[in-house]
Amino acid sequence: MPDSTDALETFRGEARAWLEENFPKSIAHRGSELIGMEHVAEDADLDLWCQRLGAKGWATPTWPSEYGGGGLSQLEAEVLRKEMSALGAFNPLTVKAGMGITMVGPTILEYGTEEQKQRHIPPICRGEVFWALGYSEPNAGSDLASLQCKAEDKGDHWLVNGQKTWTSGANIAQWIGCLVRTDPDAPKRDGISFLILDMNQPGIETRPIELIAGASPFCETFFNDATTPKGELLGPLNGGWTVGKRLLQHERASQTGARGAGGAAAKKSIHALAKEYVGTDAEGRVADPELRTRITAHLMNAKAQNLTLSRMIAEARGNAKVSATASIMKNAASDVSQERAELAIEILGHSGLGWEGDPFEDHELEAVRHWLSGKAISIYGGSYEIQNNIIAKNILGLPESTQRG
Numbered sequence: 001m002p003d004s005t006d007a008l009e010t011f012r013g014e015a016r017a018w019l020e021e022n023f024p025k026s027i028a029h030r031g032s033e034l035i036g037m038e039h040v041a042e043d044a045d046l047d048l049w050c051q052r053l054g055a056k057g058w059a060t061p062t063w064p065s066e067y068g069g070g071g072l073s074q075l076e077a078e079v080l081r082k083e084m085s086a087l088g089a090f091n092p093l094t095v096k097a098g099m100g101i102t103m104v105g106p107t108i109l110e111y112g113t114e115e116q117k118q119r120h121i122p123p124i125c126r127g128e129v130f131w132a133l134g135y136s137e138p139n140a141g142s143d144l145a146s147l148q149c150k151a152e153d154k155g156d157h158w159l160v161n162g163q164k165t166w167t168s169g170a171n172i173a174q175w176i177g178c179l180v181r182t183d184p185d186a187p188k189r190d191g192i193s194f195l196i197l198d199m200n201q202p203g204i205e206t207r208p209i210e211l212i213a214g215a216s217p218f219c220e221t222f223f224n225d226a227t228t229p230k231g232e233l234l235g236p237l238n239g240g241w242t243v244g245k246r247l248l249q250h251e252r253a254s255q256t257g258a259r260g261a262g263g264a265a266a267k268k269s270i271h272a273l274a275k276e277y278v279g280t281d282a283e284g285r286v287a288d289p290e291l292r293t294r295i296t297a298h299l300m301n302a303k304a305q306n307l308t309l310s311r312m313i314a315e316a317r318g319n320a321k322v323s324a325t326a327s328i329m330k331n332a333a334s335d336v337s338q339e340r341a342e343l344a345i346e347i348l349g350h351s352g353l354g355w356e357g358d359p360f361e362d363h364e365l366e367a368v369r370h371w372l373s374g375k376a377i378s379i380y381g382g383s384y385e386i387q388n389n390i391i392a393k394n395i396l397g398l399p400e401s402t403q404r405g
């Protein structure tokens with residue numbers, strides 16, 4: 001039995017030994033400094049770690065080993081995650097692959113032909129390719145089924161014309177997975193297909209959009225007679241709505257781990273931050289009792305969120321499938337992350353008002369930018385309200401919302 005306690009303990013020993021030998025100590029506990037939502041720092045040891053982790057298949061631990069994944073069960077992957085965390089190790093390839101590891105890869109594994117799996121999965125496992133995702137359009141965000149970007153069948157290839165927006169990392173991506181309209185006459189959800197396109201072609205142009213937090217990790221993406229071979233249709237023709245929804249479940253499942261406020265709060269616990277900036281009382285506790293209560297409530301929410309996630313992983317017992325519960329966890333993760341970011345900014349007081357300049361410490365400026373960029377958590381991958389609609393309909397069985405499409 002691969003997941004018996006003994007087998008898991010044997011695996012734990014193997015994983016620890018491999019990590020001790022292969023994870024460069026120089027980058028231990030530096031994950032949040034070296035890897036951000038939109039950057040991977042240049043560092044020789046980080047590069048080495050990316051190569052070793054990718055070659056071992058442990059950046060994609062539960063993916064089948066025949067395509068370059070680790071072939072581990074969910075429980076083994078959880079053991080690996082804990083061992084990595086104990087050593088201060090982290091998985092940089094989830095950022096280096098763009099949407100490859102978290103969303104597109106699992107969807108190709110589920111819906112792809114053997115040829116598509118052989119072509120696309122191994123480079124994702126090794127972190128060699130960056131994937132973007134072309135879902136949203138100027139008039140198709142939450143109402144995604146209204147999308148207009150179209151693909152025409154030209155015999156041996158598809159011809160794609162239209163526009164996408166908010167396409168994260170499109171300007172640096174090698175591949176993009178797109179939802180496109182392949183039957184304009186069908187009811188809107190029935191005329192959509194999922195196409196994979198090579199970004200390196202003259203028919204695709206990207207224009208970065210600057211965000212409120214200063215970075216430009218996403219783009220407007222234009223398709224002007226872009227092409228892709230017929231073999232790059234993922235899943236059935238005009239069956240893209242189902243494929244696309246499945247991918248979104250993977251996206252939401254990947255967003256269920258609450259991100260901290262980053263910066264100050266990521267490097268110091270929220271308690272330590274409060275003691276430093278707000279001060280302590282005679283008993284050494286955070287001086288402000290109201291703030292103390294709020295911090296405690298936040299830590300309980302974070303703990304509950306984490307334990308629920310661990311329970312869900314344990315219950316999955318080797319079954320990597322995701323479901324509508326990902327929507328619950330995505331919203332819970334958004335709450336916890338934004339709550340933490342708000343607390344961090346409040347605790348910093350005037351020091352949490354900086355944008356740039358000498359009077360501010362680096363971690364204070366970082367906290368402000370993380371607070372701003374954290375606003376996006378409850379928007380991307382389907383907004384908070386849309387997740388609540390999904391929970392109401394698919395989990396609670398309540399009647400259809402007013403959303404059309």
Ligand SMILES: Cc1cc2nc3c(=O)[nH]c(=O)nc-3n(C[C@H](O)[C@H](O)[C@H](O)COP(=O)(O)OP(=O)(O)OC[C@H]3O[C@@H](n4cnc5c(N)ncnc54)[C@H](O)[C@@H]3O)c2cc1C
Pocket residue numbers: 132133134135136137140141142143165166167168169218376379380381382383384385386389401402403404
């Ligand atoms: C950081 C970031 C990265 C992103 N990356 C990508 C990407 O890589 N690829 C991609 O394709 N897209 C990406 N997106 C786009 C994202 O998926 C959309 O922003 C999201 O789906 C919301 O769509 P919208 O912006 O058009 O908002 P709208 O649909 O206009 O919604 C505006 C508000 O109205 C609410 N609302 C809308 N309809 C309903 C309803 N029926 N019931 C209740 N409330 C409703 C929404 O919840 C929201 O609060 C990204 C977005 C962000 C912020």
